[in-house]
Structure formats: structure tokens, C-alpha cells
Amino acid sequence: MSIGLLLLLIIVGSPVNADGPVCPPTPSNKLSRAHFPEGFLFGTATAAYQVEGAVNETCRGPSVWDIYCKKYPEKCNGDNGTQAVEFFYRYKEDVQLMKNLNTDAFRLSISWTRIFPRIIPFVTVFHWDTPQSLENEYGGFLSANIVKDFREYAEYVFQEYGGKVKHWITFNEPWVFAHAGYDVGKKAPGRCSPYAKERTVKGECLGGRSGYEAYLVSHNLLNAHAEAVEAFRQCEKCKGGKIGIAHSPAWFEPHDFKDAQNGATVDHIVGHRLPKFTTEQKAKLRNSADFVGINYYTSTFSNHMEKPNHAELRFKQDSLVEWKDKNINEVSIGSKPATAELAVYSRGFRKVLKYVKDKYANPEIIIMENGYGEKLGDNDTVAVGTADYNRETYLKRHLLSMYEAICEDKVNVTGYFVWSLLDNFEWQEGFKTRFGLYYIDFKNNLTRHEKVSGKYYREFLSQGVRPSAIKKDEL
Numbered sequence: 001m002s003i004g005l006l007l008l009l010i011i012v013g014s015p016v017n018a019d020g021p022v023c024p025p026t027p028s029n030k031l032s033r034a035h036f037p038e039g040f041l042f043g044t045a046t047a048a049y050q051v052e053g054a055v056n057e058t059c060r061g062p063s064v065w066d067i068y069c070k071k072y073p074e075k076c077n078g079d080n081g082t083q084a085v086e087f088f089y090r091y092k093e094d095v096q097l098m099k100n101l102n103t104d105a106f107r108l109s110i111s112w113t114r115i116f117p118r119i120i121p122f123v124t125v126f127h128w129d130t131p132q133s134l135e136n137e138y139g140g141f142l143s144a145n146i147v148k149d150f151r152e153y154a155e156y157v158f159q160e161y162g163g164k165v166k167h168w169i170t171f172n173e174p175w176v177f178a179h180a181g182y183d184v185g186k187k188a189p190g191r192c193s194p195y196a197k198e199r200t201v202k203g204e205c206l207g208g209r210s211g212y213e214a215y216l217v218s219h220n221l222l223n224a225h226a227e228a229v230e231a232f233r234q235c236e237k238c239k240g241g242k243i244g245i246a247h248s249p250a251w252f253e254p255h256d257f258k259d260a261q262n263g264a265t266v267d268h269i270v271g272h273r274l275p276k277f278t279t280e281q282k283a284k285l286r287n288s289a290d291f292v293g294i295n296y297y298t299s300t301f302s303n304h305m306e307k308p309n310h311a312e313l314r315f316k317q318d319s320l321v322e323w324k325d326k327n328i329n330e331v332s333i334g335s336k337p338a339t340a341e342l343a344v345y346s347r348g349f350r351k352v353l354k355y356v357k358d359k360y361a362n363p364e365i366i367i368m369e370n371g372y373g374e375k376l377g378d379n380d381t382v383a384v385g386t387a388d389y390n391r392e393t394y395l396k397r398h399l400l401s402m403y404e405a406i407c408e409d410k411v412n413v414t415g416y417f418v419w420s421l422l423d424n425f426e427w428q429e430g431f432k433t434r435f436g437l438y439y440i441d442f443k444n445n446l447t448r449h450e451k452v453s454g455k456y457y458r459e460f461l462s463q464g465v466r467p468s469a470i471k472k473d474e475l
């Protein structure tokens with residue numbers, strides 16, 4: 001279980017010095033907010049590019065995703081970026097949805113310029129929408145130039161919002177950004193070597209060099225993170241705030257239970273392809289997170305590989321972990337309903353949390369995303385989409401696993417966000433994969449309909465005591 005968590009090692013700060021979370025005496029009723037420690041935050045999450053629409057309005061410049069989907073609509077499942085030109089997000093209506101759900105917090109990204117009153121905003125500075133102008137000028141995250149530009153951008157948003165927003169995330173899923181955009185080409189900017197192109201990618205790789213570029217990108221991204229954190233800590237009006245990064249570790253179960261997990265270190269295998277940090281960069285990275293954000297969706301089996309294929313280098317392979325859908329007995333992990341995007345394996349959630357606690361000296365953890373995606377295909381109607389019993393089950397199981405991680409394993413988790421408040425633009429899957437607690441009727445004026453899962457979350461949150469800072473009638 002190393003891949004995806006490698007970056008954590010560098011940036012996690014000193015451990016939280018507590019005896020662990022204090023859980024209320026277990027109430028006998030079914031799992032609800034009342035089971036969780038006092039002050040625990042529950043929310044929903046979205047990201048600007050996925051819900052904002054209005055791509056040509058105001059002074060917004062194009063991002064790599066606009067250009068990517070416009071030029072290669074097949075890479076975005078047929079969506080060419082104009083489907084949501086009408087303003088997708090509706091301020092008043094959607095704050096009302098959050099209020100209806102009894103949530104405390106909302107995770108949004110910063111190109112979204114609205115700040116929500118009396119609901120705690122968690123702002124992500126970068127969620128994959130590199131400005132196309134920087135991509136054209138110097139290759140975006142492939143170049144070290146991004147570091148100073150990102151710092152400047154982060155400084156600007158901290159100055160603008162640092163007084164009101166107290167929870168910040170620099171980067172969303174750096175591993176996915178590097179892997180999907182620069183190793184297998186399935187997300188913008190779609191770069192890869194032809195041999196590494198993922199089966200599902202439509203069209204060709206748009207330039208790139210698998211096994212190399214993802215390292216450069218990760219390196220620049222980490223330096224950009226460290227610079228942004230330094231800027232944050234120097235920002236007067238940001239005092240009292242916290243900053244972290246959101247990772248997306250999968251949990252790996254062994255493909256063959258007789259196999260030991262491998263302990264290979266990446267730098268030994270990657271050699272000269274791994275950019276080196278200077279002493280100054282290392283110093284800035286050390287302790288550069290007040291908390292660790294974790295996005296958890298699924299788990300997989302892993303098989304140990306003896307050595308990488310040197311003729312066909314890939315970022316994902318360098319850890320010598322082969323990702324397997326099935327184990328040696330041809331059994332799949334967890335369960336996978338017919339329309340589900342990913343296997344459901346809530347035990348992996350608890351295990352990954354415990355792993356991070358033990359391996360990285362008990363950091364504060366916030367679950368920045370957890371959710372269930374489904375592709376309904378031709379059956380996609382309001383009635384079918386809102387009857388999302390599978391998503392309800394997914395949430396129940398994962399909330400239970402998180403509860404066990406917190407109250408039995410004493411993992412220091414302090415907040416949880418469901419991905420997502422609304423159905424939205426699911427990157428290369430376009431609008432066809434749905435993740436929302438609210439159904440969006442794309443054919444009827446983007447009307448919102450509460451799903452069974454939304455009702456479940458609302459009722460789960462209506463029990464117990466809300467964090468003292470937020471009173472329900474203030475929302």
C-alpha cells in the first residue's frame with residue numbers, strides 16, 4: 001500500500017498530540033451524526049469546473065479542460081463544453097439544498113467566486129483547471145515556471161478570502177492529476193506515450209512521455225504546494241486558518257494472499273527520471289500540511305511485479321504494484337452493482353485510514369471526498385436516477401467504516417464530505433456519470449431533485465448535535 005501515499009510522507013507535519021478522538025457513548029439507535037465526536041464536520045463537495053458552466057461569461061479565461069473538450073469532444077464522452085453554458089450552479093437554490101441536507105460545510109474550488117454565508121467553506125485552490133495560457137506559454141505543470149505563478153495566484157486568493165475562509169486545500173488529487181493527464185492520457189492535457197495509453201482513452205495521446213512527465217509534474221506540483229503554504233502562513237488575515245492537500249489513496253488487498261507486500265522504494269527504480277529536490281525545497285515541504293485530505297472511493301487487488309518493463313516505462317508501474325480487478329481465485333473486490341463506476345469496498349476505507357494513522361504519525365485527516373458514481377445509460381430518468389438505493393447503501397457502509405476507524409482505531413478524522421452535492425461534469429465521462437445527492441435534470445432547465453441518498457444523508461445529519469459554531473437557523 002504505497003502508491004498514491006508517497007507524497008504524504010514528505011509533507012505531513014508533526015502528529016496531533018491527543019489521546020485520540022473522543023466518541024460519545026454508543027447510542028443504540030442506527031448510525032447517525034450522534035455517534036461521532038463533538039464538532040465533527042459533515043458536508044458535501046463540488047469543484048468549479050464540474051458545476052460552474054458559464055464558460056464564456058465575465059473575464060474568465062479558458063482552462064486546459066475547455067480546450068480539451070472543445071477540440072476533442074470524444075475525450076469528454078461527447079460533451080464539448082457548451083452543454084453547461086447556462087449557469088449551472090444557482091446560488092440561492094443550492095445553498096438551500098445544503099441547508100435542507102443539514103450539512104455544516106461545503107467544499108468548493110476557488111475559481112468559484114461566491115463565498116457561502118454561515119456554512120463553513122473549504123476552498124481548494126487547484127482542481128485541475130490549469131489556465132490554457134500557461135499551458136501554451138511553458139507547458140503548464142511540466143515547467144518549473146508554474147511554481148512562482150501558482151504562488152502568485154494562491155497569494156491573491158488568500159488575500160481576497162483568507163479573512164473569511166479558514167480551511168484551505170492547495171491541490172486536489174495530485175497523483176491522479178499526474179497519472180491521468182501525463183501517463184495514460186485520460187484527462188486533460190491528455191499526454192502519454194502510445195504504449196501506455198489507457199484502453200478507454202478515445203483518440204491519440206496529445207504528445208507526452210509516459211514514465212517521465214508525471215514525475216516532473218509531481219515535482220513542480222509539490223514545490224508549488226510548498227510555496228503556497230509558505231504564502232498562506234505569511235498572510236496576516238489568514239491567521240487562525242488551516243491548510244492541507246487532498247490525496248486519493250486506493251486501498252490494495254493482495255492478489256495472492258501468500259504474497260508479501262513489496263517494500264521497494266521508488267527512487268531506486270526511477271533513478272534519473274525522478275527530479276531531485278534542493279535542500280531549500282525539502283525544507284519548505286517539511287511540515288507543509290496542517291491536515292491531510294483524503295478522497296476515498298474504492299479499493300483494488302495488487303500483485304507484486306518483479307521489475308518494471310524498461311522499454312515501456314510508466315509512472316504507475318514504477319512502484320512495482322500491478323493493479324488487478326480480481327484476485328488469484330478470480331474473485332472481485334467488494335461488490336459492484338451493474339451501473340456502478342467502481343467496486344464498493346468500505347472495509348478498505350477503514351483500513352486506509354488506519355494505515356495513514358500508523359504510517360504517518362497520526363495526522364489530522366479530513367475526508368474531502370467519498371461517493372458513488374453510476375452510469376445509468378438509456379434508463380436515465382428522474383425516477384430511476386433518484387431511486388439511488390445503491391448510493392444510499394454505499395454511504396451507510398462508508399459512514400460506518402469511518403465511524404469504526406475513528407471510534408475503534410482512534411484515527412484522527414475531523415470532517416467528511418460527500419462527493420457530490422449535485423450531479424456534475426465527470427471529466428472524461430462527461431455528464432453521463434452521476435455522483436450527486438441531488439439529481440440534475442439536464443433536459444429540463446437543470447432542475448434539482450433530491451435522491452434517496454440525499455434523504456438518507458439529511459436524516460443521518462438531523463440526529464445529534466451540530467457543531468456549536470453553526471446553528472441550524474443561521475444557515
Ligand code: NOJ
Binds near residue numbers: 435
Ligand atoms: C475525484 C475528483 O476530485 C473529482 O473531481 C471527481 O469528480 C471525483 N473524484 C469522482 O470521480
